[in-house]
Amino acid sequence: MLSLIFAGAGSPPLESLLRANPRALLGAVVRPGRPLVHIHFLDPYRPLASPVHDLDGRVKFILAVAFILTVSLTPFGAWPVYLLLWSIALSAEILSGLGVGYVLRRAALALPFVLAAIPLAFTTPGTPWLEFPLGPWQLTLTLDGLLRFANVAVKSWLSVQAAIVLASSTEFRDLLLAMRAVRIPRLLVAMFGLMWRYLFVLVDEAVRLMRARSARSGIARRPADAPGRRPGGSLAWRAKVAGGMAGNLFLRAVDRSDRIYVAMLSRGYDGEVRSFATQPVPPGARVTLWIGLALLGLLWLGGILVWG
Amino acid sequence: MHIPDGFLSTLVAIIFWVSSIVGLAYALRRTGKDLGERQVPLMGVLAAAIFAGQMLNFSVTGGTSGHLLGAALATILVGPWPAVVVMTTVVSVQALVFQDGGLLALGANLFNMAIIGVAVSYFVYASLRRMTRGASWGLFASGFAAAWSSIFIASLAAALQLALSGTTPANLAVPAMGGIHALIGVGEGLITVGALAFLYATRREMVGAAPAAAKGGRGVWALGLGIALLLSVLSPLASAHPDGLEWVAEQEGFLEAARTPLFNLIPDYVLPGVSNEALATILAGILGTLIVFGVVVAVAYLRRSGKPAA
Numbered sequence: 001m002l003s004l005i006f007a008g009a010g011s012p013p014l015e016s017l018l019r020a021n022p023r024a025l026l027g028a029v030v031r032p033g034r035p036l037v038h039i040h041f042l043d044p045y046r047p048l049a050s051p052v053h054d055l056d057g058r059v060k061f062i063l064a065v066a067f068i069l070t071v072s073l074t075p076f077g078a079w080p081v082y083l084l085l086w087s088i089a090l091s092a093e094i095l096s097g098l099g100v101g102y103v104l105r106r107a108a109l110a111l112p113f114v115l116a117a118i119p120l121a122f123t124t125p126g127t128p129w130l131e132f133p134l135g136p137w138q139l140t141l142t143l144d145g146l147l148r149f150a151n152v153a154v155k156s157w158l159s160v161q162a163a164i165v166l167a168s169s170t171e172f173r174d175l176l177l178a179m180r181a182v183r184i185p186r187l188l189v190a191m192f193g194l195m196w197r198y199l200f201v202l203v204d205e206a207v208r209l210m211r212a213r214s215a216r217s218g219i220a221r222r223p224a225d226a227p228g229r230r231p232g233g234s235l236a237w238r239a240k241v242a243g244g245m246a247g248n249l250f251l252r253a254v255d256r257s258d259r260i261y262v263a264m265l266s267r268g269y270d271g272e273v274r275s276f277a278t279q280p281v282p283p284g285a286r287v288t289l290w291i292g293l294a295l296l297g298l299l300w301l302g303g304i305l306v307w308g
Numbered sequence: 309m310h311i312p313d314g315f316l317s318t319l320v321a322i323i324f325w326v327s328s329i330v331g332l333a334y335a336l337r338r339t340g341k342d343l344g345e346r347q348v349p350l351m352g353v354l355a356a357a358i359f360a361g362q363m364l365n366f367s368v369t370g371g372t373s374g375h376l377l378g379a380a381l382a383t384i385l386v387g388p389w390p391a392v393v394v395m396t397t398v399v400s401v402q403a404l405v406f407q408d409g410g411l412l413a414l415g416a417n418l419f420n421m422a423i424i425g426v427a428v429s430y431f432v433y434a435s436l437r438r439m440t441r442g443a444s445w446g447l448f449a450s451g452f453a454a455a456w457s458s459i460f461i462a463s464l465a466a467a468l469q470l471a472l473s474g475t476t477p478a479n480l481a482v483p484a485m486g487g488i489h490a491l492i493g494v495g496e497g498l499i500t501v502g503a504l505a506f507l508y509a510t511r512r513e514m515v516g517a518a519p520a521a522a523k524g525g526r527g528v529w530a531l532g533l534g535i536a537l538l539l540s541v542l543s544p545l546a547s548a549h550p551d552g553l554e555w556v557a558e559q560e561g562f563l564e565a566a567r568t569p570l571f572n573l574i575p576d577y578v579l580p581g582v583s584n585e586a587l588a589t590i591l592a593g594i595l596g597t598l599i600v601f602g603v604v605v606a607v608a609y610l611r612r613s614g615k616p617a618a
Contacts, residue, residue, distance in 0.1 A: 044405060068412050072318045110407050113312050116470060119480045152475055156314030160407050163313070167405050175404060187336055187348075191397045194352025195359070199401075202353070202360035210364065235366075236498055242366040243502015246376050249364065250385065250503060251510060253357035257350040264349060271345030 042203060044106075044167045052096035052165065056285035057174025058181040063292045064166040068159045070296045076151050078307035081299055082158065088295070089161045096169045103164050110160045117152040121145040172196050177278055190273040198256070205252055209245045309459075309466050309489065310402065310417055313410025317473040324469065325415025331423045335392035351390050355397040358382060366499075376499045379425030379462075380433070380455035384504070384515060388430040388528040395422035416469050420462040424535050429458040431532025434525065447508060447515060448501045455500035456493035457536065463489030464539045471546055478546035486543065 047053075052060070067088065074081050093103045126144030133139070170178075176196075179189050261269075281289070316324075339347065358378035365375040378398070382391040399421050402408035409417045433454035440446025467485035471478035507515045 042406075065411055068313050068410070069318070072313065072316075072321065072412050106407070110312050113310075113315065116315060116476050116481070119476050123477050123480075152314055154314075156312050156410075159313030159410055159412070163404075163407050163411055167407070172405065185333070185336055187340060188332070188393070188396065190348065191352050191355060191393060192401060194349060195355040195397050195401060198353050198356040199359055202356045203363065206360040206363045238366040239495060239498030240502040240505070242364050242375070243499040243504075244506040245364045245502075246361045246381070246499055247503035247506030247510075249357050249361050250354070250381070251507060251514075253353045254350065254385075254514070257353040260349040260353065261346050269345070271348075273348060 042200065043172075044164070045171055046098060046102075046168050048097045048169075050095060050097040050169070052092055052169045055288060056281050057170045058178040058281060059285045059289045059292075060166055060170055061175065061178035062182070062289060063296075064162045066293055066296050067162040070300050071155050071158045071162075073300055074155075074303040075307045076148065078303040081303040081307070082154050084299055085158055089158060089165070092165050093161070096165055098165065098168050103161055103168075106164050106168075107157060107160045110156065111153075114149075114153045114156065117149050120152065121149040124148050180275055181278060186273050186275055189275065198253075198260075201256075202249065202253060206245075206249055209248060213241065213245065309420065309463055309485075310399075310409030311413045311466060311469065312407075313412050315410075315473065315475045316413050316416055316469060317475075318412070320469055320473045321412045321415060324419045328415045328418040328423060332392065332396055332418065335389045335396075338389040339393050347386075347390055350386065351394050352397070354382060354386065355394045355401075358394065358398050359401070364499075366495075375495075376503075377421070377425075377459060377496055379421060379458045380429040380451065380496070381500050381503055383426050383429040383458075384433055384451060384454065384500075385507075388426055388525060391426045391429075392422050395426060416466070420465045420469075424462045424465050424539075425458040427528050427532035428461045428536055429454040429532070430525070430528045431530075431536065432457050434529055444508065447504060451500045451504045452497035455497040456490075459489050459493035459496050460486065461536055461539050463492075464543045465535075468539070468542060468546060478543075482543045482546060 067085070071082075071085055074085070090100060093100050121141055122139050122145055124142055124145035126142035128140050129143045129146065130141040131138065132141075166175075176189055176193050179192065180186070339351075358376070358381075361376045361378060363375070379391065379395050382394045385391075386394065396418055399409065399417055400414060403411055403414045403417065433450045436450035436453055437446055440450065463485045464482065467476070467481035468478065470476045470481045470485075475481075476484075504515055
């Protein structure tokens with residue numbers, strides 16, 4: 001039923017996730033030893049017991065950003081450095097218990113964007129490798145071009161792995177604390193927190209709206225199901241219906257925010273956004289942080305000195 | 309339009325991080341100063357609603373579908389400064405949690421979607437609303453125009469960032485990104501109009517009135533105009549650059565530029581042969597923008613002067 005609703009291929013990764021696991025929408029799951037929680041298909045956090053999960057969120061956040069920065073700063077052609085960086089990512093994936101397969105599957109969701117780098121393979125001057133005509137143009141694939149393209153793809157692929165490990169092994173609450181620790185303004189962090197708090201509520205609203213739409217209009221997924229007829233009128237009409245639903249969702253959100261505001265007032269809200277005092281980073285995590293940063297710094301230096 | 313990590317050079321990523329931080333810091337200050345405490349939960353929940361609203365898709369053709377992006381709608385509903393904060397929240401959480409856009413590239417993505425998207429939306433919406441004198445058709449026309457131009461201009465910015473980073477030559481990136489997003493923008497415009505129609509029917513006070521002259525709105529308006537003009541001039545210029553390849557290669561070596569003497573770079577940029585064609589494209593860009601605005605203003609004035617007589 002739900003897979004019917006998500007017949008289109010639009011916004012990744014929302015829909016891909018839904019298509020992969022539509023049953024996750026069904027909601028509350030009881031797990032032994034844990035309170036009844038609403039496991040939402042959107043939340044990438046995977047509660048596991050692992051050294052990576054246990055590491056302080058602030059340290060993980062800083063290390064992940066430093067890793068992505070190192071990848072970005074590694075010069076073109078420093079393949080051994082990329083290999084070493086990948087080994088770091090792989091060891092984090094294995095240590096975290098998430099599994100390499102899980103991370104790589106999620107990383108594939110971000111891959112379509114490499115289309116944007118494909119012209120590099122054809123426009124970089126160098127040894128011609130393959131020539132073929134495409135319409136009026138004669139395209140020349142060069143070896144250097146291919147390497148440059150591979151370089152961009154590898155950078156992107158390594159970076160997204162770090163981001164996935166961070167998001168899958170850190171609760172959002174800890175990410176918020178990490179953002180406070182790196183001095184992201186309090187109002188903005190409060191915004192992130194509020195958004196996360198109500199995201200699942202509003203996604204459920206959106207899913208209800210879509211369920212109502214498909215219940216009203218019926219769906220013919222293939223032309224063979226209803227020959228000569230397309231579901232739901234013209235394109236503009238379909239867009240307008242979707243727009244009406246968006247307006248409806250916004251209206252419900254605004255009404256809800258009024259109720260939230262009143263609830264906040266009754267709990268003593270005075271317009272000031274407050275956050276809990278943060279605990280100092282434990283010494284063990286501090287050591288991990290410095291070792292990690294030193295390692296990344298060494299890799300960066302090596303890349304710059306040998307290939308820069 | 310969410311650029312992942314690896315596609316922007318470090319320098320470009322950092323430049324846009326700094327620009328976004330400056331813009332966002334200003335927006336946060338304005339939001340904190342001008343708006344009531346009621347806005348805090350409103351902005352948070354609206355950000356969640358935009359995220360959830362992006363799931364409301366409609367099939368276009370052959371398995372593809374369109375969906376809302378939301379910068380224009382947020383700008384129309386809560387005004388420019390809170391909309392910057394709302395869109396920043398949406399785009400940041402998408403990057404941080406869902407890997408929709410990279411972390412290092414987040415600065416550029418914020419700049420395109422939160423700052424450019426909102427400023428251009430506000431500029432188009434506020435101008436057209438004022439010109440149409442609060443007529444109800446004006447609401448929908450301005451909503452459509454604001455949504456379309458926010459998507460289109462933001463995609464030009466993304467294309468130029470990719471070109472600056474040496475990832476995609478400008479003469480490919482600009483037409484490709486611009487072309488695709490000109491179509492996506494139509495979908496965004498239609499959905500935005502649908503949402504406005506729903507709100508107009510149910511809660512006219514939320515969208516019916518012409519936008520109150522928001523404090524500092526003039527600044528956003530000017531910023532939107534500036535960005536729209538700059539990008540519509542820069543993009544054809546960049547893509548018409550006859551030596552796009554060398555230009556890109558030079559951008560690729562942007563970091564080395566500090567080491568190479570500056571005069572090595574300059575001759576390639578200001579060759580007289582190049583600047584003629586470049587000048588022509590610049591003029592064409594300015595002319596095109598002026599013509600569009602001329603038509604809009606003329607239509608609005610005709611409409612306005614026609615009304616009392618009728």
